[in-house]
Amino acid sequence: MTKLHYFKGRGRAETTRWMLAVNQIEFENVPVETPKALAALRASGKLPFDQMPLLEINGLNLSQSSATIRYLARLGRFYGESDNEALWCDMIAGAAADFAEAAMLAAFQPTREAAIAGLETRFAKFAPKFEQRLSDVNSGFIVGRTVTFADIVLAEALSSYLEWCPDILKQTPHLSALFEQVTQEPGLKSYLGSSSRYPMAGENYVIDVARVLQRALPPHMPDANRFVSSL
Numbered sequence: 001m002t003k004l005h006y007f008k009g010r011g012r013a014e015t016t017r018w019m020l021a022v023n024q025i026e027f028e029n030v031p032v033e034t035p036k037a038l039a040a041l042r043a044s045g046k047l048p049f050d051q052m053p054l055l056e057i058n059g060l061n062l063s064q065s066s067a068t069i070r071y072l073a074r075l076g077r078f079y080g081e082s083d084n085e086a087l088w089c090d091m092i093a094g095a096a097a098d099f100a101e102a103a104m105l106a107a108f109q110p111t112r113e114a115a116i117a118g119l120e121t122r123f124a125k126f127a128p129k130f131e132q133r134l135s136d137v138n139s140g141f142i143v144g145r146t147v148t149f150a151d152i153v154l155a156e157a158l159s160s161y162l163e164w165c166p167d168i169l170k171q172t173p174h175l176s177a178l179f180e181q182v183t184q185e186p187g188l189k190s191y192l193g194s195s196s197r198y199p200m201a202g203e204n205y206v207i208d209v210a211r212v213l214q215r216a217l218p219p220h221m222p223d224a225n226r227f228v229s230s231l
């Protein structure tokens with residue numbers, strides 16, 4: 001069975017989940033919920049950089065989410081139809097990761113207003129570029145004539161933007177169409193309606209991450225150093 005080890009939430013594991021889903025690969029989320037569980041995972045030798053997410057698949061231990069999504073892209077032929085398309089996949093996926101960062105940080109902001117302001121600023125920077133590329137390619141996909149992992153990771157980021165700012169795609173019809181199209185892919189549609197899809201990150205997720213990593217909470221939270229290891 002394919003296993004994905006991570007916190008009990010989306011975070012840096014979510015693009016991997018979307019890529020597993022589009023490949024229609026069944027997987028089990030293995031939530032790491034305590035410092036002890038993380039220490040045991042590190043001691044297992046399966047984390048080459050001591051970091052999660054870890055994807056156990058086909059007898060391999062995959063680390064680094066950008067490498068993991070590319071492995072899954074090659075597996076399902078979601079890496080474009082030529083070297084030039086593969087290059088565009090990588091460029092768009094890189095930009096999508098920068099774009100997604102604001103969504104990943106949103107739950108860690110002191111207020112909802114601050115989170116939305118961060119998302120809007122990042123959207124204003126990247127969305128017109130994505131929109132232009134979609135208009136130039138004119139296939140409904142952002143790289144070529146078929147769906148690639150670049151479409152998948154971009155749609156994953158958009159899903160979080162939409163949860164915070166439901167109207168954000170009103171002025172970007174190509175991005176809106178891409179999102180609708182990608183989320184209708186059979187594997188993804190069923191993943192998004194399943195219990196394997198964690199809810200958007202909130203305060204509990206922020207607390208979980210700090211507790212497992214024994215790190216400080218964001219400074220606006222009460223007793224921000226309560227999990228910091230004294231060792």
Ligand SMILES: N[C@@H](CCC(=O)N[C@@H](CS)C(=O)NCC(=O)O)C(=O)O
Binds near residue numbers: 011051063064066
């Ligand atoms: N570039 C890595 C980042 C991984 C990462 O920072 N993981 C965090 C959790 S989200 C972690 O395991 N931190 C503990 C550490 O760095 O020792 C990826 O995308 O997989």
